[in-house]
Amino acid sequence: MKVLNIVGARPNFVKIAPLHRAFSQYPDMISKIVHTGQHYDSVMSGIFFDQLDLPKPDFFLGVAAGTQTQQTAQIMVEFEKVLISERPDLVLVVGDVNSTLACTLVSVKMNVPLAHVEAGLRSGDRSMPEEINRILTDAVSDHLFVTEQAAVDNLLRENVADNEIHFTGNVMIDSLEYYKDAIDRSPILKNLGVNAASYVLMTMHRPANVDGKAGLQRILKIVKRLALLKTVVFPIHPRTWKNIEINGLKNEFENVQNLKILEPQGYLEFLNLTKNAALVVTDSGGIQEETTYLNVPCITLRENTERPVTFEVGTNFLLKNADAESVSLLATEIFAGNCKKGTIPAGWDGKAAERIVAILREKYINSYVCDK
Structure with missing residues (x-):
């Protein structure tokens, strides 16, 4: 099984690192990283790759500055070339940046299965570009992995099928625990x-x-x-x-x-x-x-x-x-010490990536073997 993991901005690197590590534990899975270039310099990008032990991206699209429309369009054009050459079994996107939406749209139009990690989050404010990116990505994703119960509730209200929603925890916490x-x-x-x-x-x-x-x-x-x-x-x-x-x-x-x-x-x-x-x-x-x-x-x-x-x-x-x-x-x-005492939300235990990969293996590898 070949998976293309999409990164573009700094938060994406933190989320993809544990997922790439979890995929790479299995010899029957090929995990490749596509860096769109949304955050592209050494300060905003390079140091995160180094510190998170991420390998050099398999593909660097080189898309950087520009308006949101220009950036999204350029990523789509370049990512289409990668999909044509790689023919992956799955594209995995994280978060809500322009790279997330751009690669989502290309994947869906080319009939490549899509997984969205950190799905279902909603601010209710459609003036935020991230909110539009989240809504559109969730609407067309095949597998939606969520970090909290509110995200499950949001997706169900939007008529997403229950069997497409998976409460797996927070991969950002995976990185925090690991490092x-x-x-x-x-x-x-x-x-x-x-x-x-x-x-x-x-x-x-x-x-x-x-x-x-x-x-x-x-x-x-x-x-x-x-x-x-x-x-x-x-x-x-x-x-x-x-x-x-x-x-x-x-x-x-x-x-x-x-x-x-x-x-x-x-x-x-x-x-x-x-x-x-x-x-x-x-x-x-x-x-x-x-x-x-x-x-x-x-x-x-x-x-x-x-x-x-x-x-x-x-x-x-x-x-x-x-x-x-x-x-x-x-x-x-x-x-003065007069602040609330918080608790750690359910599933934020450093094992979210393992759960996500296990679900994808069950759907794409184990079920295939059983069918054979």
């Missing part, structure tokens, strides 16, 4: 001169927060208020930093006292920072899950989240209409 010792060995805290629980870790990249001057000014005010409470460590996404410069806010960010601005970090460094933070403030989806598993308080600056389990049973606080005052007040409560 926990390497994460602990990272010298990032020493290099930055900070101690555990002495800082707030911040990430921001959603268009609503960073693509306009008003949003960036709001984030700047939040950073300034948090920096009065603790050191703020802020690894800044390249697009976020570009928008900060375009909107003339570079000097204001750089002049904030008690703020450490960093380039994007490697997987091991970033998870070490996450694990040891007093608080994480983010707009990322995956970080909500990682903080829940690590039992680190997290404030999510969004109007909605597609991962409700992180605030229903985890350590995440979804702060809508957030401003500097509301973030500062909540952070102060958290630092």
Whole structure:
């Protein structure tokens, strides 16, 4: 059985690593990696491949900058060539980035079976590109592997057949568990001169927060208020930093006292920072899950989240209409110890990839042998 695993952006690498490792345990399975190039430089891509022990991609499509439409179209054109030459038994996509949708559409049009890992997540906000990517990918996938019960409920409401839905857990947690010792060995805290629980870790990249001057000014005010409470460590996404410069806010960010601005970090460094933070403030989806598993308080600056389990049973606080005052007040409560005690969601045990591969083997290999 030949499987093509699609990666494009940094979160994809974290999810594909345990799946590729699980596929590769079986001599009757061929696992190949297709890198679309959506995140393509050494900072956003190369270091993740190195740290996650991923082999050099079997195919690199070389699609990078451009509008979402341009990027999606270019990936589709290039990926079609790969499908024609490889003739795989299955295409596996993860998450909700443009690469996910692009390769989904090509696979379906060429009648190649499709598996979607991290299916069924819904924010209810169709202004988010990721929401459209999720909905469309789930609508045409043959196998949907989900991370939480809410995702099962969403898919059933959308009339997905019950036998196509599989509650297998969270492959992001597989990576976190597998690399926990390497994460602990990272010298990032020493290099930055900070101690555990002495800082707030911040990430921001959603268009609503960073693509306009008003949003960036709001984030700047939040950073300034948090920096009065603790050191703020802020690894800044390249697009976020570009928008900060375009909107003339570079000097204001750089002049904030008690703020450490960093380039994007490697997987091991970033998870070490996450694990040891007093608080994480983010707009990322995956970080909500990682903080829940690590039992680190997290404030999510969004109007909605597609991962409700992180605030229903985890350590995440979804702060809508957030401003500097509301973030500062909540952070102060958290630092005082008045925060909820989260629990780890069901199936987040480091074995999700094994369960996914077992299901696919049953459908594509064991059933074939039985038929013969």
